Amino acid sequence: MNKTLHCSCAAHTELIACKLAPGLKGLHCTSCDGHMLMLEDYRVWRSTAPTQPAAAATATAEDNSARHCPACTRLMQRYRVGSTPDFRVDRCAACQAVWFAGGEWQALLATGMGTRLDEILTDAWQRQVQAEELRKGREAALRQRHGAAAMDELARIRQWLHAQPERDELLALLRADW
Ligand SMILES: [Zn+2]
Structure with a gap:
């Protein structure tokens, strides 16, 4: 991927090469602080990175607007990392690229989820997040009632x-x- 890519944020800033972790290259938007990661690069890095213990993902401000892939401009599909807080990453299936809004990649790394991206991008993970959210909703309703x-x-x-x-x-x- 050598052509110049532009962020789909309001500023349409040109994405610049960055390091997401030692040995993991990505692209960065200096306007919205988002990061783009090619899954191919991620998987190579992942195969050499030690597995970190899982922990709950931490909060980052979530922008709910749909995001377009910087490479092909198609709408990206949104995947949830966890239910509280509501924290999502966007993926373009066509380009096998992932977008992290400002602070999200760092939050993933900090909570040990940086090595679990392929799991997060599965239907099973998404169903689990949904089930957990339903359970929390029921619990909140019961607490309200009783x-x-x-x-x-x-x-x-x-x-x-x-x-x-x-x-x-x-x-x-x-x-x-x-
Ligand atoms: Zn794309």
């Missing part, structure tokens, strides 16, 4: 119950108000 104190107490009882070898019997007793 109060945080009641839900905390319920969680404590559930945890205790799960640890009991005769939990079904205990639960039946509770229901029957022995």
Whole structure:
């Protein structure tokens, strides 16, 4: 990829070569601070980089507007890294390129997710993020309805119950108000 590429941000700044990590080259927009990474380069780097422990992704400000691929101008597809915060990376399937908005690549690296990009770009990962978000939504709704104190107490009882070898019997007793 030798032709000059321009960022799809408002400034349309020419992307310049940069280093995303030791041994990993990418492109950088000095106007919006975004980074572009070719998956081919990433995979070569990934095969030599040590696996880092996973941690929850941290926040960066999210711009929700659709992004066009700097190389082919097609709309990029958005992939979620995690549900809280809502943090996404954009991929162009045609060019096998990924775009990181300002600070996102650094956040991925900082949380040990930098080596898991191929996993993030799978349907399985995307479904998992969605399921986690649904679970959190349900939890928030229950807390709203019953109060945080009641839900905390319920969680404590559930945890205790799960640890009991005769939990079904205990639960039946509770229901029957022995
Ligand atoms: Zn493209």
